[in-house]
Amino acid sequence: MSRLAQPKTSPVIKRDGRMGGGAGGPDGELHNDIRRMNLDQTQSTNADLVATEICPVCKSSRYLNASLRFLVNPECYHKMCESCVDRIFSHGPAPCPIPKCGRTLRKHRFREQTFEDLRVEREVDIRKRVAAVFNKREEDFENLRDYNDHLNDVEDITFNLIEGIDVEETEKRFEAYKQANSREIEENAQMAAHEKQSFTQQQKVERHQAKQRREAARREEEEERREAEENRKDVLKRLASGADADTVAKEGQRVQLRKRMDRQAAAERQRQLQAAEDARNNGSSNFVIKGLKAKTKAEPEEPIDPFGGLRFVDSYYSLQDDYVWEGIQEAKKDVRQTAGGYDVMDYARRSLVAAFSGLGVFVADEVTQRDQVGQDAEAVGTARADIGVKDIGMVDAA
Amino acid sequence: MATSPALDVPAEPPLKRRKVSPEPPDITTQVADLAEQLDAQERKKYVKGAKLGSGQYADVFSAHLVSDPTKLVAIKKIKVGPEVKEFGISYDSLREIKFLQELDHPNIIKLHAVFSTKNQNLNLVLEHLPQGDLLKLIQDVGGVQYTSADIKSWMLMLLRATHFCHKNNILHRDIKPNNLLIAADGSIKLADFGLARSMADPFQPMTYNTITIWYRPPELFFQAQHYGGQVDVWSCGCVFAELVAREVMFRAWPETEINMVKMICEKVGTPTEENWPGVSKLRGYVTPTEFVPLRPRDQWLASFRTIGEQGVDLLVKMLTLDPRQRLSAEGVLRHEFWTSEPRPSRLKDLPRRGGGVETMGEDLTQRGAELPRQNGRADKVARKIDFGAMK
Numbered sequence: 153m154s155r156l157a158q159p160k161t162s163p164v165i166k167r168d169g170r171m172g173g174g175a176g177g178p179d180g181e182l183h184n185d186i187r188r189m190n191l192d193q194t195q196s197t198n199a200d201l202v203a204t205e206i207c208p209v210c211k212s213s214r215y216l217n218a219s220l221r222f223l224v225n226p227e228c229y230h231k232m233c234e235s236c237v238d239r240i241f242s243h244g245p246a247p248c249p250i251p252k253c254g255r256t257l258r259k260h261r262f263r264e265q266t267f268e269d270l271r272v273e274r275e276v277d278i279r280k281r282v283a284a285v286f287n288k289r290e291e292d293f294e295n296l297r298d299y300n301d302h303l304n305d306v307e308d309i310t311f312n313l314i315e316g317i318d319v320e321e322t323e324k325r326f327e328a329y330k331q332a333n334s335r336e337i338e339e340n341a342q343m344a345a346h347e348k349q350s351f352t353q354q355q356k357v358e359r360h361q362a363k364q365r366r367e368a369a370r371r372e373e374e375e376e377r378r379e380a381e382e383n384r385k386d387v388l389k390r391l392a393s394g395a396d397a398d399t400v401a402k403e404g405q406r407v408q409l410r411k412r413m414d415r416q417a418a419a420e421r422q423r424q425l426q427a428a429e430d431a432r433n434n435g436s437s438n439f440v441i442k443g444l445k446a447k448t449k450a451e452p453e454e455p456i457d458p459f460g461g462l463r464f465v466d467s468y469y470s471l472q473d474d475y476v477w478e479g480i481q482e483a484k485k486d487v488r489q490t491a492g493g494y495d496v497m498d499y500a501r502r503s504l505v506a507a508f509s510g511l512g513v514f515v516a517d518e519v520t521q522r523d524q525v526g527q528d529a530e531a532v533g534t535a536r537a538d539i540g541v542k543d544i545g546m547v548d549a550a
Numbered sequence: 551m552a553t554s555p556a557l558d559v560p561a562e563p564p565l566k567r568r569k570v571s572p573e574p575p576d577i578t579t580q581v582a583d584l585a586e587q588l589d590a591q592e593r594k595k596y597v598k599g600a601k602l603g604s605g606q607y608a609d610v611f612s613a614h615l616v617s618d619p620t621k622l623v624a625i626k627k628i629k630v631g632p633e634v635k636e637f638g639i640s641y642d643s644l645r646e647i648k649f650l651q652e653l654d655h656p657n658i659i660k661l662h663a664v665f666s667t668k669n670q671n672l673n674l675v676l677e678h679l680p681q682g683d684l685l686k687l688i689q690d691v692g693g694v695q696y697t698s699a700d701i702k703s704w705m706l707m708l709l710r711a712t713h714f715c716h717k718n719n720i721l722h723r724d725i726k727p728n729n730l731l732i733a734a735d736g737s738i739k740l741a742d743f744g745l746a747r748s749m750a751d752p753f754q755p756m757t758y759n760t761i762t763i764w765y766r767p768p769e770l771f772f773q774a775q776h777y778g779g780q781v782d783v784w785s786c787g788c789v790f791a792e793l794v795a796r797e798v799m800f801r802a803w804p805e806t807e808i809n810m811v812k813m814i815c816e817k818v819g820t821p822t823e824e825n826w827p828g829v830s831k832l833r834g835y836v837t838p839t840e841f842v843p844l845r846p847r848d849q850w851l852a853s854f855r856t857i858g859e860q861g862v863d864l865l866v867k868m869l870t871l872d873p874r875q876r877l878s879a880e881g882v883l884r885h886e887f888w889t890s891e892p893r894p895s896r897l898k899d900l901p902r903r904g905g906g907v908e909t910m911g912e913d914l915t916q917r918g919a920e921l922p923r924q925n926g927r928a929d930k931v932a933r934k935i936d937f938g939a940m941k
Contacts, residue, residue, distance in 0.1 A: 294898075295734075301620070458888040460656070460710045464717050483752035491828030492774025493781065493873025498749050502719045 207233035209240075209249050223262040226277050228255045229270050237262050275314050282310045285330050287340040372415070383408050468508040471501055592665040596675060598625060603911020607642070610911040612678070622678035623662055626914050630671055642744035643672055649720050649743045650674075657711035659731060659741040676914065679739055681732035682904025683913050684789075688727055688796050694901050698856050701793045702887070703894035704730075704738050708786055711740040713879035716779040719749045723760045725785035727792060728913050736900035741913065749778065758834070761785060763805050764798050768821055769873050771811050773834030780873035783882060787868030794854050799869075811836070818869055819844035826872035844871075860887040 205214045207222070209232045214220045221234040230250040240246050241259035248255045267273045286306045293299040312322040330337065387404040391397060483489050483496045597619075599612040608628045615621040628643045650661035660677040667673060684704065687694050708730060715722050724745040731739045750756050755775035761767070767784030769777055791799035800817060802809035815821075820842045821829045829835055850862050857865070864887040870876040877885070888894070
């Protein structure tokens with residue numbers, strides 16, 4: 153990269169470059185600055201490598217000071233050495249010393265970077281921030297598809313923040329969601345923290361038990377070795393005092409066997425005790441079961457409504473038990489009509505509905521109502537179903 | 551490109567290759583009338599996908615909205631062609647459109663739109679119900695287990711839909727398990743309104759040759775031409791019994807009407823003037839040669855013990871011979887069975903492996919009152935032997 157080429161390439165770098173444009177713009181310039189500065193200073197072709205070694209503020213280099221530590225501030229991710237941070241920000245917030253940045257930084261926010269690539273560092277920070285707010289779990293969703301859609305939305309927001317697309321609008325959406333769901337977010341966060349805590353506790357308990365088991369095994373082994381040694385000594389002593397070699401050897405073996413049996417019995421007793429202890433602990437609160445699903449409070453179930461909330465109320469007429477019209481009277485008398493289950497009162501009701509149909513329908517009202525409900529035309533339609541039974545003059549073809 | 555003279559094959563006359571039906575005029579460029587414009591507008595809202603089922607009468611495709619690919623629908627394309635003898639649109643599809651576009655209920659399949667494509671094909675945009683039907687659930691004895699609470703939940707949804715139809719003066723007239731489709735959330739949707747009609751005026755005759763024969767009530771076998779919502783309640787009762795026993799309640803063999811009447815006499819009792827006043831006046835009534843008394847309550851209880859005493863009480867009242875003594879859909883919903891223990895299962899707990907989208911495709915292509923196709927229960931139905939396939 154020559155100096156002549158630099159001005160041409162710089163706008164490109166600025167736009168899509170190593171920082172992907174950055175949330176506020178200055179991020180994108182960061183490496184550009186670093187690069188240009190390095191070129192000025194060292195004329196090195198290996199600018200990136202050197203950039204990691206020299207503080208862009210005070211120009212001190214790791215070559216001269218091996219203990220040089222670089223810090224970044226998540227506000228603008230400009231890198232500078234620890235002593236510069238101390239020097240500039242000790243007396244409170246101050247603007248970033250990198251040219252053209254000028255963001256107000258605070259000392260306590262400076263930290264060592266985890267990833268070598270600052271782009272990655274920034275992305276991870278943003279992801280952390282978004283994930284802390286969108287902490288819904290799969291169990292919260294009706295089905296996998298909804299969960300995946302949600303994840304997709306979250307990823308859209310994250311991507312926009314990272315790549316700096318519609319940052320303001322995205323931030324607004326993000327904040328709105330945070331405001332609206334603060335309680336839920338808090339609950340989920342607590343649940344996650346609790347799970348993590350119980351998991352670490354469980355691991356700790358397991359580690360402790362494993363250690364105890366190892367120690368017990370080691371102690372036992374040592375004990376056995378010591379006894380074997382003692383036994384051998386005993387046998388030798390008795391042989392030295394002039395006893396019969398065979399009987400002494402047998403005696404020694406018997407003693408050893410009995411001791412081993414004793415030890416096994418003791419171990420068994422110990423195990424039983426331990427099991428009893430475990431069982432006792434199981435019931436108490438200091439035993440943790442991992443992988444439990446967080447219980448949602450079961451709402452008291454409403455009594456069953458066989459009609460599913462649908463009520464048909466005749467608001468314009470009341471159906472009489474009988475009508476004197478001869479058509480109805482004759483149909484009532486005709487056995488061929490009634491024996492098949494034909495109910496002439498169905499006809500009377502339908503005629504009344506037909507007579508009044510359309511009277512309760514106010515199109516303008518329905519339109520406003522639908523707009524209020526949120527374009528849910530079906531809900532309005534169902535609510536209106538009781539007023540006018542719509543289909544009247546349908547003649548069967550068969 | 552000139553063809554080689556060595557290939558002495560005469561070119562096919564171009565007329566044969568050309569499509570017989572003229573290409574539809576491009577509506578966007580020409581000035582079309584308003585109806586065509588509206589039709590095109592509706593048609594462009596959907597993207598047709600894979601074919602889910604194909605029948606003699608209709609094809610069913612999966613489709614989704616152009617504006618939102620997650621919103622799935624099923625498009626039932628009614629076949630119109632030389633193989634359909636009748637001119638114009640078939641009665642079945644006319645009825646289906648007429649009633650479905652009026653009915654809006656959570657347990658009735660939703661008709662979103664209707665549009666026509668080239669050759670005046672009718673396309674019904676229906677709700678996408680991916681979990682198959684109740685028949686597949688009932689038949690999958692080894693694979694699907696369900697409890698009496700599940701049965702109660704399904705029946706409640708079915709009766710709500712039936713009640714809603716009757717309240718809107720519509721008789722469905724083809725209630726059976728393979729017309730009960732299962733939605734993604736597990737709820738039951740009443741489909742296939744191809745045989746539905748609105749309730750008749752006094753003295754206006756209705757056909758008695760309707761409802762799939764296994765689910766047909768006795769008054770239709772006796773050729774009653776005046777009937778009411780109780781015909782659907784009988785069908786619901788048959789579905790209820792089928793859900794419990796996992797086999798068809800009244801399944802006569804061969805499936806003639808005489809045999810069906812005999813079967814009903816055996817299983818419920820012989821209709822007489824005592825238990826059904828006026829039955830002998832019905833046109834198709836045949837004086838019984840042998841008399842079976844009404845089946846006593848304890849026998850019902852013995853075969854349907856799982857739904858409890860109240861369930862059996864309801865079942866008996868739904869399968870009463872005399873349609874006037876049979877409960878109406880509203881009466882069924884007022885029965886204490888629904889509010890008694892066990893509570894109906896919640897939607898998310900219901901089994902829903904009713905065969906998937908293919909089953910929906912198969913069901914929606916069927917004509918009304920057809921017995922189920924292919925294997926399963928129809929295996930004893932005489933099949934037409936396909937000599938063309940034998941070689």
